[in-house]
Amino acid sequence: MAKQILLNAFNMNCIGHINHGLWTHPRDTSTQYKTLDYWTSLARLLERGLFDGLFIADIVGTYDIYGQSLDLTLKESIQLPVNDPLLLVSAMAAVTRHLGFGLTANLTYEAPYLFARRLSTLDHLSNGRVGWNIVTGYLDSAARAMGLTQQPEHDRRYDQADEYLQVLYKLLEGSWADDAVVADRQQRVYARPEKVRKVDHQGEFYKVDGYHLCEPSPQRTPVLFQAGSSQRGLAFAGNHAECVFISGQDKAATRAQVDKVRAAAQAAGRDPQAVKVFMGITVIVAATEQQAQAKHAEYLHHASAEAGVAHFAASTGIDFAAYALDEPIAFSQGNAIQSATRQLQENAWTRRRLLQQHALGGRYVTLVGAPEQVAEELIAWIDETGLDGFNLTRTVTPESFEDFIDLVIPQLQQRGRYKTAYAEGTLREKLFQADHPHLPADHPGSAYRFTSTPAPTGALHHA
Template sequence: MSKKKILLNAFNMNCIGHINHGFWTHPRDTSTQYKTLDYWTDLAQLLERGLFDGLFIADIVGVYDVYQNSVDVTLKESIQLPVNDPLLLVSAMAAVTKNLGFGLTANLTYEAPYLFARRMSTLDHLTRGRVGWNIVTGYLDSAARAMGLTEQIEHDRRYDQADEYLEVLYKLWEGSWEDDAVIEDRQARLYAQPEKVHYVRHSGEFYQVEGYHLCEPSPQRTPVLFQAGSSERGLQFAGSNAECVFISAQNKPATREQVDKVRASAVAAGRNPDDIKVFMGLNVIVGPTEEAARAKHAEYLTYASAEAGLAHFAASTGIDFADYALDEPIQHVKGNAIQSATKILKNNDWTRQKLLDQHALGGRYITLIGSPEQVADELESWIAETGLDGFNLTRIVTPESYEDFIDLVIPELQRRGSYKTAYEHGTLREKLFEDGDARLPERHAGASFRAHTPSQA
């Protein structure tokens, strides 16, 4: 029996400090070059050499201003500020690669669905079907204020809006143009058949949309749908819509529990449990030997900023940890930020010192340290014991973190049969899922909006 193949995304952001903070000061780190095309095209080619499934690019709208009630630490350590637009990177990276997928974060709260549908369809055309959308609703009060709101929309209410947003997109992506609408008949001077292009009418609580989708059908129509939400309401949304879900956990039992909840959400929505691929964020520090890897870890620690990591986490929870003495218990407060982040504080047994210790590497993701064999053992163990499908591999020192993994860990995983030795053909959806279809499966909620007959409007 063949082994389950591990899926792998590089986790990145169009900024300097992403998950692990302080490493822009490392002499081998190139993250301050993020605003150049070469930085991204070189990375894309590197990842394709490693047969990565995708480059997943996070994003935020707003700034981290909760810690010390200011952006001082955020600016000093460049904690996702400055941050540039992720979607504009894709065309350049797609031009120098053939198989690498691109998972792109866009906040639906601040994006008009009609124009967003066109941008994603455009990218799906230009990449020949290699794009995915990471659906986020936002969690920063600073973003809400910057976008003209007096305060952040309530957590569950944001998902109500997201449900309707997806309905609008499905109508545009799946229902406006029939598959055979475009015939490109030069002799008849007929590019698209008018009777096969349908006018979309949507009148809802949040959105009023009337019009034709501006793009002809792209290879995937609907991009691969990514999501990271582990609250009860977030899981309900994922069950109906997500094809890939990102989770963050601190141990295997908790991860297993989260994976099971994700799969149960798919079943509750009438889908198969394996219709959602589940990824976990992860740090890896690898060397030719365990000794070399631990020496590299020790070196990295001298450049990391635990305080920057804490400032980032403060924004995720909405709690200003600077208000607490080092050994004072931090009080859990139910707020409007990321619920999975605040959940760890519920027992009131965390202190600022304990959080600083947890953020010693500038972030709080699980870190695997060791030789290629040791790292491969752990990766296989996480997959086998938790039900995960793959990992979002973060950068610590860039591009070194990815280079080390590709040169040392990938060959070991391939030797064991746990990682592909070549890309599958087709779109991102076809590469990720075994059924080999570029389009959403019929059991997905979006499929019900397809234009099956010329009379459908």
């Protein structure tokens, strides 16, 4: 049976997310991001389209590399201002039944003890529809704002992240037994004391001596997303990630990246096919190819290529504004996103080439065409690369999601490559067609589940 495509809407609690400048389009509503109606309407729309989830990106810090200022960032609203993503979930969960929510949170600045409570609370309120996109941060502006001089070194951030996950597993999986809560009114026992265990973690980065504040939520640990593609990031993903988000430019390179993700999971003793790999993609579709091309041209008129390059500058730590249009950009190994700097290292980039690449305000693969053309190309990406699905970016909001749902989804369904109804259960059960809502047995987090013996204390596999 052909693989069915998984699909997340890719968004952020801000105006300019990936395809910058399109907030100026007269039909775009992204300036309403501060209102609940903006988000609840989006959630209803995505559930109508049977989307698996709404993947909400986030950033801590500001993009101050390009031109060594915030001027363009503020003028074009390049992920600034940006509001908290987790606070959106309760409202959207209340107006939907099936839609999942992938939430980005930077563990460098979130104490694990309190963050575990926030995750459990949202998993309860959504009835098990929450995922966490694990990020460690890459902006020195965030570090300075949080009282540090600069970000910790790249690989060191992943060492801290490994221990952070150990603490979360101990809290979410090991502090309360499945049958701890009995809610017995007659015996006046809500929770059985012998079924609730204190977490005692004394590590290099974290020290926790206390009980998880929440009773077990439907999934216990939310579905774990991650996007690192460096050698250290892949080792982290192999240990922890259930879903991995990659950025691809061509099918051959994407296939190689998918293979690396699966190899990392296998090296960690997990089923490599159990990890779902998503790629970011932009789609501009209309009833005919000619109309789609016209829409693309219209969007290009409003997009800001310079804002896209400014965003990319923050990802690399290189001030592209300091270079003349055709001056070769010098590669430098910094402490930012290694996959972004690797692109510069492997290609002869100039600012002119970057502006051309970011013509639509972002650098993701963009498909433009009639519904059947887009559907066939999406299927080709899945079949030729081993991908499991896509994070669909927005261009003009909510028009781009509406177009995809009304025009592309039916084409995928006709080809048997997209579901026609939601399955029941939690987000994890839906994504993995699992028969239970918890981490699978081969995931290292499952070893921390409450048993008659204490949870493990050893380090996770780092190879």
